Amino acid sequence: MEGVSHEAASLAGHLGLDRLVCVFDDNRITIDGGTGLATSDDVAGRFRSYGWDVVELGEIGEDLDAIENALETARTPNGKPRLLVLRTHIGFPSPDHTDSHAAHGLAFSAEDVTRTKAVMGIPDEPFYLPSDLVDAYRSLTNARGTEAHLAWESLSSSARQRSEWNASFGDPPSAVVDAMPNWDLGAKVATRKAIQAALDASADLLPGLVSGSADLTGNTGTKVASFSGQSASNGDGHQVYYGIREHGMGSAMVGMALHGGILPVGGTFFVFVDYMRPPVRLAALSGARVVFVFTHDSVAVGEDGPTHQPVEQLAGLRSMPGLHVVRPADANETAVAWADAVTHDGPTALVLSRQDVRVVTDGTAAITGAGIVGEVDDNPDAIIIGTGSEVALCVDAAEALKSSGRSVRVVSMPSWDRFRAQPAELRYSILPPGVPTVSVEAGSTFGWHEWSDRQVGIDRFGASAPGDIALDRLGINVDAVVAAVHDVLGVAS
Amino acid sequence: MEGVSHEAASLAGHLGLDRLVCVFDDNRITIDGGTGLATSDDVAGRFRSYGWDVVELGEIGEDLDAIENALETARTPNGKPRLLVLRTHIGFPSPDHTDSHAAHGLAFSAEDVTRTKAVMGIPDEPFYLPSDLVDAYRSLTNARGTEAHLAWESLSSSARQRSEWNASFGDPPSAVVDAMPNWDLGAKVATRKAIQAALDASADLLPGLVSGSADLTGNTGTKVASFSGQSASNGDGHQVYYGIREHGMGSAMVGMALHGGILPVGGTFFVFVDYMRPPVRLAALSGARVVFVFTHDSVAVGEDGPTHQPVEQLAGLRSMPGLHVVRPADANETAVAWADAVTHDGPTALVLSRQDVRVVTDGTAAITGAGIVGEVDDNPDAIIIGTGSEVALCVDAAEALKSSGRSVRVVSMPSWDRFRAQPAELRYSILPPGVPTVSVEAGSTFGWHEWSDRQVGIDRFGASAPGDIALDRLGINVDAVVAAVHDVLGVAS
Numbered sequence: 001m002e003g004v005s006h007e008a009a010s011l012a013g014h015l016g017l018d019r020l021v022c023v024f025d026d027n028r029i030t031i032d033g034g035t036g037l038a039t040s041d042d043v044a045g046r047f048r049s050y051g052w053d054v055v056e057l058g059e060i061g062e063d064l065d066a067i068e069n070a071l072e073t074a075r076t077p078n079g080k081p082r083l084l085v086l087r088t089h090i091g092f093p094s095p096d097h098t099d100s101h102a103a104h105g106l107a108f109s110a111e112d113v114t115r116t117k118a119v120m121g122i123p124d125e126p127f128y129l130p131s132d133l134v135d136a137y138r139s140l141t142n143a144r145g146t147e148a149h150l151a152w153e154s155l156s157s158s159a160r161q162r163s164e165w166n167a168s169f170g171d172p173p174s175a176v177v178d179a180m181p182n183w184d185l186g187a188k189v190a191t192r193k194a195i196q197a198a199l200d201a202s203a204d205l206l207p208g209l210v211s212g213s214a215d216l217t218g219n220t221g222t223k224v225a226s227f228s229g230q231s232a233s234n235g236d237g238h239q240v241y242y243g244i245r246e247h248g249m250g251s252a253m254v255g256m257a258l259h260g261g262i263l264p265v266g267g268t269f270f271v272f273v274d275y276m277r278p279p280v281r282l283a284a285l286s287g288a289r290v291v292f293v294f295t296h297d298s299v300a301v302g303e304d305g306p307t308h309q310p311v312e313q314l315a316g317l318r319s320m321p322g323l324h325v326v327r328p329a330d331a332n333e334t335a336v337a338w339a340d341a342v343t344h345d346g347p348t349a350l351v352l353s354r355q356d357v358r359v360v361t362d363g364t365a366a367i368t369g370a371g372i373v374g375e376v377d378d379n380p381d382a383i384i385i386g387t388g389s390e391v392a393l394c395v396d397a398a399e400a401l402k403s404s405g406r407s408v409r410v411v412s413m414p415s416w417d418r419f420r421a422q423p424a425e426l427r428y429s430i431l432p433p434g435v436p437t438v439s440v441e442a443g444s445t446f447g448w449h450e451w452s453d454r455q456v457g458i459d460r461f462g463a464s465a466p467g468d469i470a471l472d473r474l475g476i477n478v479d480a481v482v483a484a485v486h487d488v489l490g491v492a493s
Numbered sequence: 494m495e496g497v498s499h500e501a502a503s504l505a506g507h508l509g510l511d512r513l514v515c516v517f518d519d520n521r522i523t524i525d526g527g528t529g530l531a532t533s534d535d536v537a538g539r540f541r542s543y544g545w546d547v548v549e550l551g552e553i554g555e556d557l558d559a560i561e562n563a564l565e566t567a568r569t570p571n572g573k574p575r576l577l578v579l580r581t582h583i584g585f586p587s588p589d590h591t592d593s594h595a596a597h598g599l600a601f602s603a604e605d606v607t608r609t610k611a612v613m614g615i616p617d618e619p620f621y622l623p624s625d626l627v628d629a630y631r632s633l634t635n636a637r638g639t640e641a642h643l644a645w646e647s648l649s650s651s652a653r654q655r656s657e658w659n660a661s662f663g664d665p666p667s668a669v670v671d672a673m674p675n676w677d678l679g680a681k682v683a684t685r686k687a688i689q690a691a692l693d694a695s696a697d698l699l700p701g702l703v704s705g706s707a708d709l710t711g712n713t714g715t716k717v718a719s720f721s722g723q724s725a726s727n728g729d730g731h732q733v734y735y736g737i738r739e740h741g742m743g744s745a746m747v748g749m750a751l752h753g754g755i756l757p758v759g760g761t762f763f764v765f766v767d768y769m770r771p772p773v774r775l776a777a778l779s780g781a782r783v784v785f786v787f788t789h790d791s792v793a794v795g796e797d798g799p800t801h802q803p804v805e806q807l808a809g810l811r812s813m814p815g816l817h818v819v820r821p822a823d824a825n826e827t828a829v830a831w832a833d834a835v836t837h838d839g840p841t842a843l844v845l846s847r848q849d850v851r852v853v854t855d856g857t858a859a860i861t862g863a864g865i866v867g868e869v870d871d872n873p874d875a876i877i878i879g880t881g882s883e884v885a886l887c888v889d890a891a892e893a894l895k896s897s898g899r900s901v902r903v904v905s906m907p908s909w910d911r912f913r914a915q916p917a918e919l920r921y922s923i924l925p926p927g928v929p930t931v932s933v934e935a936g937s938t939f940g941w942h943e944w945s946d947r948q949v950g951i952d953r954f955g956a957s958a959p960g961d962i963a964l965d966r967l968g969i970n971v972d973a974v975v976a977a978v979h980d981v982l983g984v985a986s
Contacts, residue, residue, distance in 0.1 A: 001503065001708075001737040002768070003496020010494065014533040030708045030737065037722065038708065038736030040507040042542040049538035215494075215523045215531065229530065243531030244494040244523060274774060275495070277767035285799055285954055306778055315812035316770075319805040319939035321953045446812035449942040460814045461778055 001039060004278070007248030009081075013051030014243075016232030018077035025061075027090040033101045044085060053080040061088035079232070093119045165261045168208025169289075173343045176202045180335040187331070187359045191352040191388070192295040194331035196221030198338040199265065203227065203238075206263060206342065210256060212240030213267040213293075214249045220267030220295045221352070246272050250279025250292070257288035263342065267293035269301075270310040270351060273317065283347035284322035291341045296354040297327065297388060298442035298458075300471050305464030315446040317349050318416055327351040327441075329373070329391035329412040332363030337414065340367060351388065355467055358392040365412045369419025370430050373410040380409035382485050383431060385452055386440040387413050390476065394440050397481035408485060409435075413451070436488040442476045454484040494532060497771070500741030502574075506544030507736075509725030511570035518554075520583040526594045537578060546573040554581035572725070586612045658754045661701025662782075666836045669695045673828040680824070680852045684845040684881070685788040687824035689714030691831040692758065696720065696731075699756060699835065703749060705733030706760040706786075707742045713760030713788045714845070739765050743772025743785070750781035756835065760786035762794075763803040763844060766810065776840035777815035784834045789847040790820065790881060791935035791951075793964050798957030808939040810842050811909055820844040820934075822866070822884035822905040825856030830907065833860060844881065848960055851885040858905045862912025863923050866903040873902035875978050876924060878945055879933040880906050883969065887933050890974035901978060902928075906944070929981040935969045947977045 012020055024043060028035045044054045055074070060066040067086070074082045091103030094116040108116070117124050159165060170176045179201045183189055203209055203224045212230075213222045223239065230237035242249035246268050253264035273280065273294055283290050299309040317325045324344055328334040334352065341348035365371030370385070373395060382401075386394035391412045398408040411430055413419060419427065431437065431451070439445070439452035448455045458474045465473065486492065505513055517536060521528045537547045548567070553559040560579070567575045584596030587609040601609070610617050652658060663669045672694045676682055696702055696717050705723075706715045716732065723730035735742035739761050746757035766773065766787055776783050792802040810818045817837055821827040827845065834841035858864030863878070866888060875894075879887035884905045891901040904923055906912060912920065924930065924944070932938070932945035941948045951967045958966065979985065 001500065003498075003500045003738070003740050005496070006499030007494065007496045010532055010534050014531060031712070032706070032708050032710050032734055035736075037734040038507060038738075039503055040544050041503050042544075045542035046539055049535040049542060051533050051535075213525070215525050217525050219524070241525055241530040243528075245496070245531075247496050274770035277770050281767060307775075311814060312809075312812040315940070316805075316809040319808035319812075319937045321804060321937070444812045444814070447808070447940050447942075449940075 004247045004251060007243075007245035008251060009047060009052065010050045011243060011245060011248055011252070012081045013047075014232070015230065016051070016079050017081050018079050020081040021071065021074040022081070022083050024083055024085045025088050026085055027088045027099075029090045029099065029101045029104065031101060031104055044083070047083045051080060052083050053078060054083045054085065056085045057087075059087050061086050062092070095119055159261075165208075168206065168261045169263055169342055170202075170205050175205045176342050177339045179205060180339050181331075182335070182363075183331040183359045185359050188356040189331040189359060190354060190356050191328055191331060191334045192219070192221040192293075192354060194221075194328075194334035195293055195295075195338060195350060195352055196223065197331075198335045200225050202338070202342070208261050208263045209265065210238050210240060210262050211265040211267075212242050212249065214242045214246045214272070215244045216268055216295075217241065220269070220293050222265060222267035222293055242266070246275035247279065250276035250283070253290045253292075254279050254283045254286065254288045257283070257290045258286060263289060263291070265291045265293060267295065269296040269308065270294035270298075270313055271296070271301075271308055273310075273313050273349075277316075280317070280323065280347070280349070281320060284320050287322065287346045289345065290347045291338070292347065292349045293352065294349060295352040297351045298353070298471070299462035299474055299476075300353065300355050300389060300442065300467035301462075302354075302467035302470060303464050306461040309462030309470070310443065311458055311461060312444045312446065314351065314441070314443045317351075318447060322346055324348045324415065324417055325351065326366055326415045326418075327388040328363075328366055328414050329361050329386070329388060330357050330359040330363075332359055332361050333366040333412065333414050334363075336363035337366035353389045355389065357389045360392050360395050361412055366414050367418070368422055368426065368430075369415040369417070370411055370413040370427075372430060373412050377407050377409055380407050380435060382406070382489055383409045383411055383435050383437045384440060384481060384485065385411045385413050385431075385437055388441070390440045390442055393476065393478060394481060397440075397478045397485070400478055400482055401485055406485070406489070416447075416451075438481065438484045438488055440476070440481055440484075442471060442474075454488045456480050456484050497740045497744060500736075500738035501744060502540060502545065503543045504736060504738060504741055504745070505574045506540075507725070508723065509544070509572050510574050511572050513574040514564065514567040515574070515576050517576055517578045518581050519578055520581045520592075522583045522592065522594045522597065524594060524597055537576070540576045544573060545576050546571060547576045547578065549578045550580075552580050554579050555585070588612055652754075658701075661699065661754045662756055663695075663698050663835055668698045669835050670832045672698060673832050674824075675828070675856075676824040676852045678852050681849040682824040682852060683847060683849050684821055684824060684827045685712070685714040685786075685847060687714075687821075687827035688786055688788075688831060688843060688845055689716065690824075691828045693718050695831070695835070701754050701756045702758065703731050703733060703755050704758040704760075705735050705742065707735045707739045707765070708737045709761055709788075710734065713762070713786050715758060715760035715786055735759070739768035740772065743769035743776070746783045746785075747772050747776045747779065747781045750776070750783045751779060756782060756784070758784045758786060760788065762789040762801065763787035763791075763806055764789070764794075764801055766803075766806050766842075770809075773810070773816065773840070773842070774813060777813050780815065780839045782838065783840045784831070785840065785842045786845065787842060788845040790844045791846070791964070792955035792967055792969075793846065793848050793882060793935065793960035794955075795847075795960035795963060796957050799954040802955030802963070803936065804951055804954060805937045805939065807844065807934070807936045810844075811940060815839055817841040817908065817910055818844065819859055819908045819911075820881040821856075821859055821907050822854050822879070822881060823850050823852040823856075825852060825854050826859045826905065826907055827856075829856035830859035846882045848882065850882045853885050853888050854905055859907050860911070861915055861919065862908040862910070863904055863906040863920075865923060866905050870900050870902055873900050873928060875899070875982055876902045876904055876928050876930045877933060877974060877978065878904045878906050878924075878930055881934070883933045883935055886969065886971060887974060890933075890971045890978070893971055893975055894978055899978070899982070909940075909944075931974065931977045931981055933969070933974050933977075935964060935967075947981045949973050949977050 091097035097103040227239035228237040256262040326337040384394040394410045401408045437452040438454045439448045440456045445455035445457035584590035590596040720732035721730040749755040819830040877887040887903045894901045930945040931947045932941045933949045938948035938950035
C-alpha cells in the first residue's frame with residue numbers, strides 16, 4: 001500500500017528491469033485486520049499497468065516445488081520485471097489462528113502449538129524433527145551450501161578485481177580532488193552550477209558514477225554532460241531520469257550503493273527532502289555512500305513561495321545521526337565538498353543555492369567543517385558564523401562593522417558534523433571560547449544555540465517574492481547582522 | 494508519479510468516494526522532457542485497478558463544451574471516484590513551443606506571442622480581446638457569479654449554523670476539558686493508552702471527531718470504542734482504516750480539516766512520521782486543526798530495532814514553524830494536551846510512549862509548555878529538565894541527588910513551542926536564569942542547547958533489545974543523569 005511501491009514499481013517497469021523478481025505474499029491480512037478494511041486494489045492489474053509480467057500462481061504457498069519452479073522460470077529474462085502472486089494464509093495450519101491478523105505478532109501458547117501439531121500430524125514434543133530429515137538437510141546444506149558459497153566468493157572477488165570496480169570511486173581517489181575546478185574570489189556562481197561543473201570534471205575519473213534527478217535534472221546541476229540516459233534500450237546509460245519520484249529515487253540510490261561499485265548522485269529541490277526522509281535515513285543507518293544534491297535551499301527560491309521554500313529542512317538533516325551535511329558558502333566549497341563526498345564512508349547531503357553567490361573562500365572549510373574567511377585577526381571583538389549563501393553577507397556585515405571600529409571575524413561553517421569531529425585545538429582556534437558569536441543562516445535558528453549567542457535566521461514559513469526581496473524582508477540582510485553583533489556586544493546599534 | 498497518488502487513489506477507490514472527480518491533464522510533458530523519459534504507465538489501467546471509473550475523453554483539451562459535458566456527467570454518483578483523462582498539449586497553439594517541456598516555465602518572447610497569435614488568427618496587439626466577448630463575459634460573470642456566490646453563501650452559512658457543525662469541536666469547548674480522565678500519582682500507564690481513554694471520554698462531545706490510523710489502530714490508541722469503521726457501505730463511520738498509507742492519511746486529514754466541521758485524529762508509530770513529513774508541513778503551513786498521534790516514541794520501542802526507533806524525529810518536528818509539539822510526561826499531561834489540541838488553532842503532534850510510565854504530574858505543564866514537578870524549592874542547586882517518559886526518571890535522579898545533599902528541581906517540559914510563548918516572568922519562575930540545567934530526553938540532543946547546559950540524550954541510532962535495556966545501554970538512566978548534574982555543578986561524581 002505504501003506510496004513508494006508505486007514509484008519503484010513504475011520506474012522498474014519503465015526501465016524493463018527484467019532481473020527483478022518480486023514475490024507477493026498475498027495473505028490478505030494487515031495488522032489492523034483483513035486487507036478488506038483498507039484496500040480493494042486489483043494488485044495484478046496494477047502491476048500490469050506498470051508493464052510488469054504478472055504471474056498468478058494461486059494457492060501454492062505450501063507447495064515448495066511449485067514455488068521453486070516459478071522462481072526458476074522467472075530467472076529467464078523476458079524484458080519485464082516479474083511479480084509472482086501467491087495466495088497464502090498467515091498462521092497456517094493453526095486451527096485457531098490461520099488467516100487471523102493476530103498471527104502477525106502473536107506468540108503461540110503451548111496449547112496453540114499442541115493443536116497446530118495435531119493438524120500437522122506430528123508428535124507433540126518440543127523441537128520435534130524427524131532424524132532422517134535432519135540428517136539429510138544437514139548433509140545437503142553442508143555440501144550444497146559450501147559449493148554455492150565458494151562459487152559466489154569466486155564470482156564476487158573476481159568482480160571486485162575488475163578495474164571498473166576498483167576505479168568506481170576514483171583511482172587514485174586524489175585524482176578527483178586534483179580535477180576540481182577552482183573559482184576566483186569575487187566571481188558569482190550559483191552553487192548548483194558549481195556542482196554541475198564538479199560532476200563534469202570527475203565523470204571520466206569515476207566509472208561508478210550514476211547521476212540523476214527526480215525530474216529536476218537541469219535545475220539541480222545533476223546532468224553530467226558526457227552521460228546518456230538510462231533506459232530499457234540503453235542499460236549502460238549513467239544518467240537516470242527518476243521521474244517525479246523522490247522517495248523512489250532515494251531508495252534506488254541506497255540499493256545501488258549497497259550493491260557496490262556504484263556511486264549514486266541524486267538531485268531535487270531541498271524542500272522536497274521531506275518526500276524522501278525514509279531513504280535518507282536508511283542511507284545514514286546503513287552507511288551507504290550516496291550523494292544527495294539538494295538545491296534551491298532557502299527562501300531565495302523566490303516566487304514559488306512557502307511550499308517551495310525550505311526553512312526547517314537543515315535542522316531536520318543535521319539532527320540525523322550518520323548523515324554528513326554540507327551547505328557550502330560558494331563554488332569553491334562546493335567542489336571541495338563534492339571531492340570529499342566521493343571518498344566519504346557514508347551518505348552526504350549537499351545543500352546548494354539556486355541563486356548566484358559571491359566566491360569568498362578557498363573551499364577548505366568543507367573539509368574541516370568550519371574555517372575563517374579572509375584574513376585571520378587574532379583578537380576579534382565578535383565572530384559571525386555563516387553558512388551557504390549567507391557567508392558573503394557576513395563578509396559584508398563584517399566590513400560595515402570594521403568601518404565603525406569593530407574587529408569581527410567571519411567563519412564559514414558548512415558542516416556541523418565535520419566540525420564537531422575536529423580536535424579541540426582546531427575548534428578553539430576558529431571559535432575561541434569567550435568571544436561572542438552571531439550565527440546567520442536563511443533558515444530555522446533551531447539548533448544554533450550550540451554555536452552562537454545570537455541567531456539571525458527565519459523561524460517562520462517563507463513568502464512569495466523575488467528571492468532577494470524575500471531574503472531581505474525576512475531579516476536576512478546586513479542591517480540585521482550588524483544589529484545582532486551590536487546586541488551581543490551590548491552596545492547600542 | 495508521486496507515491497502519494499497511489500495511496501490516496503487506492504483509498505478513494507476502496508471507500509467508493511463517488512463525489513470525487515479528478516481530471517488528468519495528460520500532456521505527456523514533465524520538467525525534464527517527455528514523460529517517456531521516466532514512465533510507461535498505463536494510467537487508465539492503473540486507476541481501474543483501484544476501482545475508479547476511468548473516462549477516456551481523448552483530444553478535447555480545447556473543446557470547452559465537451560469538457561463541461563464530461564464534468565456534468567461525472568456529477569452523477571455511480572459508486573466510484575471518476576478519472577477524466579484529457580489528452581492535451583502544453584504550449585498550444587504556439588508553433589514553436591507546443592508539446593515542448595520548455596513551455597512549463599518559459600516566459601514567451603514578443604516574437605513567440607506574435608507567432609502564436611498568427612496561428613490563432615487574432616490581431617497582434619497587446620491584451621487583444623474582442624469587445625463583444627469582453628462585454629458578454631463581464632455581464633454573465635457578474636450576473637451568474639453574484640447568483641452563485643449568494644447561493645453558496647446561503648448554503649455555507651446554514652451548514653455552519655447546524656448544531657453538528659457548531660458542536661464539532663466541543664460545545665462548550667470546556668466540556669472536553671471537564672470530561673478528561675485523571676490518574677493517581679504513582680499509577681503506571683502508557684501514554685498511548687491515556688490518549689485512547691481521552692478519545693473515548695470525548696467522543697460523544699465532539700461530533701466532528703474522525704479518528705484513524707495507518708494500520709496501527711490498536712497499537713496507537715486511536716480506536717474510539719463507540720466508532721464504527723468508515724467504508725463504502727458505511728459512510729457515517731467515524732473510524733477510518735487508512736491502511737499502510739501514512740502520507741495518504743496525513744493528506745486526507747489536512748483536507749478534512751480545511752473542509753471544516755471535522756477534527757481528524759491520525760495515529761502511527763513516531764518513526765513513520767518520516768513517511769508523512771509533507772502533510773505535516775502542509776498542516777502547519779495552512780493552520781489546519783488536526784491531531785497527529787505518534788506513539789512508540791523512543792528506543793524503548795525495543796526489539797524492532799533502529800528502523801523502528803525514533804531518535805531525531807522530535808528535533809525534526811520542533812524545528813517546523815506552526816506545529817504544536819507535545820511530548821507528555823505521563824497520562825495526566827496526555828489528557829490535558831488532548832483537550833487543549835481540540836481548541837488549538839492549528840496542528841498538534843502528540844508524541845507518546847509505547848511503554849508504561851509512572852504518573853508524576855497533574856498535567857498542567859501541557860498548557861504552559863513546562864512546569865515544576867512535585868514540591869517547589871525556591872533555590873535549587875540545579876534543574877533537571879525532562880520530557881515524556883524520562884520525567885519519572887528525572888524524579889528518581891533528583892531523589893538520588895537529594896540523598897547526597899543536593900537540592901535539584903525537576904521540570905517537565907512537554908512543549909517547547911508553548912513554553913516559548915509564555916510571559917518572561919513565568920518562564921523565569923520555572924527556569925531561573927543562572928541556575929545550571931541538565932536536559933534528559935531519549936532522543937537526539939539536537940536543539941537542547943537552547944535550554945540546558947548539559948544534555949543527556951541519544952545521538953546515534955538505536956539498537957534491538959528489550960526496551961528497558963535499550964534505554965539503559967544507550968545512557969538513559971539515573972546514573973547518567975546524576976553524573977550530568979554533578980558535571981554541571983563542577984563536582985566529582
